[in-house]
Amino acid sequence: MTVLREIVFVATLFALPVAPAIAATSALVVGIDSYPHEVSLDGAVRDALDVTQALKAADVGPIRQFINEQATKDAIREAWVELVAAAERGDTILFTYAGHGAQMPELIAGSEEDGLDEFLELPGFDRARAEETASEIIVDNELSAWFAEAEAKGIHVLFVSDSCYSGGMNRSISGKTRLAPMVRAKVPPPSKEAISGAKVRDAELSQVTILAASLESQPTPEVVIGGEPRGALSWSFARALEGAADRDGDGRISRVELEDYVFSNVKLQSEALQVPNFTPQLPRSDKEIVLPLPRSAKVAGAETASGKSALKSPRHLGWTGRLPLSVVGQMPGLANVGGEGLPYRWEAASGVFYTPNGDVAGEHVAPDMVQRVVDKFILVDFLKAMAAQSPGTVSLKPVKDIYLAGDRLTFEADQGRYANMLVFNLANTGEVQLLDVQIAGRGSHTFSLQGLEVVKPFGADHLVVISTDAPIDAIAAAFSNSSLDGASLLRLLETRLEGSDSTIAIQPLYTRGQGQ
Numbered sequence: 001m002t003v004l005r006e007i008v009f010v011a012t013l014f015a016l017p018v019a020p021a022i023a024a025t026s027a028l029v030v031g032i033d034s035y036p037h038e039v040s041l042d043g044a045v046r047d048a049l050d051v052t053q054a055l056k057a058a059d060v061g062p063i064r065q066f067i068n069e070q071a072t073k074d075a076i077r078e079a080w081v082e083l084v085a086a087a088e089r090g091d092t093i094l095f096t097y098a099g100h101g102a103q104m105p106e107l108i109a110g111s112e113e114d115g116l117d118e119f120l121e122l123p124g125f126d127r128a129r130a131e132e133t134a135s136e137i138i139v140d141n142e143l144s145a146w147f148a149e150a151e152a153k154g155i156h157v158l159f160v161s162d163s164c165y166s167g168g169m170n171r172s173i174s175g176k177t178r179l180a181p182m183v184r185a186k187v188p189p190p191s192k193e194a195i196s197g198a199k200v201r202d203a204e205l206s207q208v209t210i211l212a213a214s215l216e217s218q219p220t221p222e223v224v225i226g227g228e229p230r231g232a233l234s235w236s237f238a239r240a241l242e243g244a245a246d247r248d249g250d251g252r253i254s255r256v257e258l259e260d261y262v263f264s265n266v267k268l269q270s271e272a273l274q275v276p277n278f279t280p281q282l283p284r285s286d287k288e289i290v291l292p293l294p295r296s297a298k299v300a301g302a303e304t305a306s307g308k309s310a311l312k313s314p315r316h317l318g319w320t321g322r323l324p325l326s327v328v329g330q331m332p333g334l335a336n337v338g339g340e341g342l343p344y345r346w347e348a349a350s351g352v353f354y355t356p357n358g359d360v361a362g363e364h365v366a367p368d369m370v371q372r373v374v375d376k377f378i379l380v381d382f383l384k385a386m387a388a389q390s391p392g393t394v395s396l397k398p399v400k401d402i403y404l405a406g407d408r409l410t411f412e413a414d415q416g417r418y419a420n421m422l423v424f425n426l427a428n429t430g431e432v433q434l435l436d437v438q439i440a441g442r443g444s445h446t447f448s449l450q451g452l453e454v455v456k457p458f459g460a461d462h463l464v465v466i467s468t469d470a471p472i473d474a475i476a477a478a479f480s481n482s483s484l485d486g487a488s489l490l491r492l493l494e495t496r497l498e499g500s501d502s503t504i505a506i507q508p509l510y511t512r513g514q515g516q
Contacts, residue, residue, distance in 0.1 A: 023156075023292050024091045026083045027055050027063045030076060030120075032099035034068040037126035038180055043222045044098035047162055047234030051096050054241035059294035060094070062086075071099075071122050073136055080146055089154035092292060098234050101163030101220075102180035107139065107190035108198045117141065120163065121180050130185035141190070145197030147208050156207045158291055162231040164213060164220035171273060171401050171510060174358025175222040175229055178213075202279075209255070209290055211262065212277035223270050224356035227324060227341015232274055236265035239388055241293070253291040255283040264391030264505065268384055271357065271460070272508040273401050313498040314385030321490075323378050324356075332367045336487075337374060344377060346370055355460065359510060362428040362459035372430025375486035380426060380462055382490055383504055386497060392416070392505030394465055405513045409452040411463055413505060415445040418467040422475060423447050428459030428511075432489055434479035435463075439472060454511045461509040466493075468502035 031048020033041045045067055052065050064079040066072075083093050100121040107117055117139050124136030143159070150157050163178045190198075213220040213233040222229040239245075245253050245261035259278060266276050315321070322339040329348025342356040346365060353362040353373050362373055394413045403409065415421040415438055423436040438445045447465070466472070475492050478484050497504075 024087065025060045025094060025292055025294070026087060026091070027052075027060055027094040027096070028076070028079055028083060029055070029063060029065045030071050030095075030097045030099065031065075031067055032071050032123055035100060035121070035123055035180075037128065038100060038121065039176065041099065041176055041178060041222060041229075043229035043231055044162070044178070044234075046228060047098035047231045047238075048096070050230075050238040051160075051234060051241065054238040055094070058241055058243075060241075069123055072124060073122055073138060076122075076138070077146075081149075084150050084153065084155060087150070087153065087155045090156070092156040092158060093150060094158040094160070094291065096160040096162070096234070096237070098162040098178075098231050100178055100180040101161070102137075102183060104183035104187065107187070107194055108141065120161070127181070127183050127185060130183055130187050134187040139190070139194050139197075141194040141197035141200075143197065144200040144205070145193040147205055148197070148200050151205055151207055154207070158209070160211060160233070160237055162213045162220065162234045171359055173221050173223075173273070174356075175224070177219040177221050178231070179219050206284075209284075210277075210279040211258075212279075213266075214274040215277050221270065221273055221357075223273065224342050225269050226318065227339075227356070229342070230269075232266045232270040233262070233276060235269055236262050239265065241291075243293075244389055246293070251293050252289045253293065255288040255290045256286075258290050260393065261391060264393060265388055267508075268387055268391070268506050271355070271359065272396075272510065275399065310499045311386055311389050311497055311502055313494070314382050317385050317388075319382055319385045321378060321382075323374050323381075325374060330367075332370055334371055334374060336378060344374075346373075353459070360459055360512065362430075363457055365429075369429060372485055373428075374430075375490070376426050376430040376462075379486040379490045379493075380506070382494065383462075383464060383506055386502075387504040387506055390503045392465055392467055392503035394463065394505040394507045396463070396507050396509065402510045402512060403454045404511070405454050405456070405458070407454045407511075409454070409509075411447075411449040411452060411507065413447045413465040415441060415447075415467050416503070418501075418503070419469050420467070420472045421445060421447065422464075422466045422468075422472050424464050424479070426462040426464060426486065428457060428461055430486055432479070432484050432486060434476075437472070437476040437479075439476065456513070458511045458513055458516075461511070463507040463509060465505040465507075466497070466502060467505075468497070468500055470496055470500035470502060472496070 029048050029052050031045045033045045052063055055063055066076060097120055102121050103116045103118055120138040122136040124133055126133045147157050223232055225235050240261050245257045247257055262276055266274050320339055322336050324339050324341050324343035325337045326343045326345045344356060345354040351364045352360060353365045355361045365373055397410045413423060419440050421438040425433040425435060436447045478492055
């Protein structure tokens with residue numbers, strides 16, 4: 001059984017008929033940046049610390065945390081045994097891992113369909129001395145055995161693995177991927193746990209649910225979030241723990257709540273480079289709870305008249321309204337640039353505008369266009385901060401990380417229960433384009449754009465859907481003004497969305513010409 005590409009999310013709520021009892025949750029958190037014998041990472045430790053902070057805010061405990069050289073197999077194994085021993089039937093153990101994942105030929109013949117074992121790579125492993133240091137990897141079959149120990153006690157397990165093992169990427173990314181090279185050197189015979197774990201089947205782990213950082217065909221990149229390298233899954237999961245995924249505010253995150261939140265935000269924060277992978281793919285029941293929290297710390301502190309969470313201003317969440325930008329060549333006069341974090345980059349000679357991830361955001365961006373592109377990404381960051389609190393759902397088919405000239409696409413968005421819906425595109429040129437508006441609609445309105453063809457100019461577009469009960473008449477009317485740009489639209493949205501009951505969905509769309 002391959003468990004490393006998945007994330008274990010376990011349903012854990014049992015309510016007694018007389019005195020409701022809240023199941024306890026404990027956590028094992030691992031984050032590794034420093035690999036003495038491997039390419040080190042930049043954001044895995046931030047991921048682990050962020051998750052730990054979110055767990056503490058939710059009063060989860062005990063928490064056992066292992067950072068860099070602390071993450072030895074013996075220490076992690078000992079912590080796991082202690083958490084299992086202390087937990088009672090119905091409790092949950094959360095195990096999160098951010099670091100390198102890798103593959104090697106299967107240790108037990110016939111145990112893997114693809115003939116490969118996946119493993120978590122700890123700092124003490126050296127592939128040049130694989131036989132001597134093989135005790136510093138955790139193989140997938142060993143994890144199966146660990147999880148079976150919890151299963152035997154009726155304990156739920158949530159394993160969050162922000163790492164990767166295989167796959168390719170078409171986009172140009174300047175950051176690192178959490179994929180270590182294949183190990184082909186001789187390693188010692190498998191451990192007793194690996195042997196016993198190889199016999200464990202998925203059906204025997206009925207209280208284990210798995211969420212992977214990305215599909216098997218995709219690597220897991222480190223992307224820039226808030227100006228820093230991060231794992232999109234870990235970042236999204238930490239926000240979910242803070243209460244952003246707990247839509248009904250009952251202190252329990254259901255499988256449906258978690259799926260809706262994590263899928264939307266991983267796509268959003270990775271700029272459509274990743275699609276998370278849940279196993280099992282469908283919830284075990286309509287009311288399946290994947291994580292009970294002693295206290296759900298709501299990201300949005302206020303409520304609307306309907307009792308739903310109200311959106312906080314992104315300024316309260318760290319958004320500054322400025323864009324870090326480096327210029328290669330002569331700097332034009334620009335407003336709202338500067339600040340901390342990895343910068344966007346514009347090359348005056350070529351006119352290419354790059355994102356902090358290394359993607360081409362726009363081609364042939366002339367000096368008089370740079371301000372519009374800057375304003376566009378300031379607006380995108382504002383919308384991302386809103387969407388992280390209340391993400392909507394959109395779809396773009398076929399699903400690709402980059403689309404080529406001539407490709408035809410279908411984009412769809414559902415208004416849901418909201419009265420109003422606004423659909424627009426933030427083009428790679430910085431232009432703002434209205435696609436659809438629904439005001440005081442009756443029932444659910446679905447926007448569908450079919451046969452959309454990829455044409456010049458190429459770069460990064462962002463399709464945006466705002467579904468809200470707040471009035472949008474003035475915003476819709478503003479689109480009739482040919483001078484409407486990202487900065488003007490930002491002012492309209494900032495004064496109207498704060499405190500509203502709304503959802504925001506953003507679909508990044510990266511394009512390039514054939515043969516580029």
